[in-house]
Amino acid sequence: MLATRALLSKQTMAVFSRQSACFVHQGDYGNWGNTNVAVVFSGCGWWDGTDVHEGVYTMYHLSRHGARFQMFAPNQQQMHVSDHIKKQPAPGETRNMMMEAARFSHGQGATQMQDLSRLDANSFDAVIFPGGHGIIKNLSSFVKEGKDCKLHSDVEKVLKDFHRLHKPIGLASMAPVLACRALPNMEVTMGREQDEGSRWGSWPHTSMVQAVRAMGAQHHVREPYEVFVDEKNKVVSTPTFMWDTEYHFHYIFDGIGNMVKHVMRLSTK
Numbered sequence: 001m002l003a004t005r006a007l008l009s010k011q012t013m014a015v016f017s018r019q020s021a022c023f024v025h026q027g028d029y030g031n032w033g034n035t036n037v038a039v040v041f042s043g044c045g046w047w048d049g050t051d052v053h054e055g056v057y058t059m060y061h062l063s064r065h066g067a068r069f070q071m072f073a074p075n076q077q078q079m080h081v082s083d084h085i086k087k088q089p090a091p092g093e094t095r096n097m098m099m100e101a102a103r104f105s106h107g108q109g110a111t112q113m114q115d116l117s118r119l120d121a122n123s124f125d126a127v128i129f130p131g132g133h134g135i136i137k138n139l140s141s142f143v144k145e146g147k148d149c150k151l152h153s154d155v156e157k158v159l160k161d162f163h164r165l166h167k168p169i170g171l172a173s174m175a176p177v178l179a180c181r182a183l184p185n186m187e188v189t190m191g192r193e194q195d196e197g198s199r200w201g202s203w204p205h206t207s208m209v210q211a212v213r214a215m216g217a218q219h220h221v222r223e224p225y226e227v228f229v230d231e232k233n234k235v236v237s238t239p240t241f242m243w244d245t246e247y248h249f250h251y252i253f254d255g256i257g258n259m260v261k262h263v264m265r266l267s268t269k
Contacts, residue, residue, distance in 0.1 A: 042134025
C-alpha cells in the first residue's frame with residue numbers, strides 16, 4: 001500500500017512538472033511580476049461609471065501579463081445614478097464613485113480600491129483608464145461642456161504626472177477625451193469617424209472624435225479590437241465600446257488586450 005502511494009505521488013509530481021504552463025502564463029511584455037499598474041475607475045456601469053466589461057478585461061489582461069495592479073477612484077458622489085434597464089437617470093438616488101468601483105475588487109475592499117487622491121505616479125509604471133460614461137460624467141464635465149470641459153482635479157494631476165515622468169497611459173473607449181484635454185499634441189483613436197452602422201454594430205459616439213480634434217489632438221481610425229500607439233507620448237488608445245454591439249464582446253476583449261500589451265511594452269522602455 002505504501003509503495004503504491006509513493007508511486008502515485010511520483011507520477012502526480014511528474015504530471016505537475018510537465019504542466020507548469022497551466023498554472024503560470026507569462027505575457028510577452030513587461031517586467032514579469034514587477035510591473036505595477038494603476039487602474040482608474042469612475043464608478044460601476046456603462047451608463048454612469050466604468051463599463052464592467054472594460055474594467056474586468058483590463059484586470060484580466062494585466063494578470064495575464066504578470067502585472068500587479070492597484071485600483072483607484074475618486075471618493076466623491078457621481079453625477080447621477082443610471083437605471084441600466086431604462087438607460088436613464090434614476091431619480092432620488094446618489095452613489096459614491098469609489099464605493100461603486102469597489103465592486104470590481106474581489107473582496108479585498110480598501111486593500112485593492114483606494115482614493116484617487118492617493119495615487120502617486122512615482123509608485124507605478126503605468127496608468128490605465130477603462131471606458132464608460134463615467135469618463136464624461138464623473139471624471140470630466142464633457143457631457144455638459146464638450147470640448148471645453150473641465151477635468152476632475154485628481155484625474156488631471158494623474159495624467160500630467162505620468163506624462164511628465166514618461167510613463168505609459170492606457171485609454172479605452174471614451175477615455176482619450178481626458179488625455180486630449182489635459183495634454184498637448186495627443187494622437188489617439190476613438191474608432192470610426194462616421195457611423196457606418198451594420199448588422200454587426202454601430203458607432204453612435206462619433207461626435208466625440210470632432211471634440212478631441214478641437215482640443216488639438218490627431219485622430220486615427222481603428223477597429224474596436226485595434227489600438228493606436230502614440231510612441232512619443234507613450235499613450236495607447238483602443239476604441240472598444242465606442243462601437244456599440246449587442247454580442248460581439250470578444251472584439252472588446254481583444255481591444256483591451258492589445259492596449260494592455262502595448263502599455264506593458266512601453267513600461268519597459
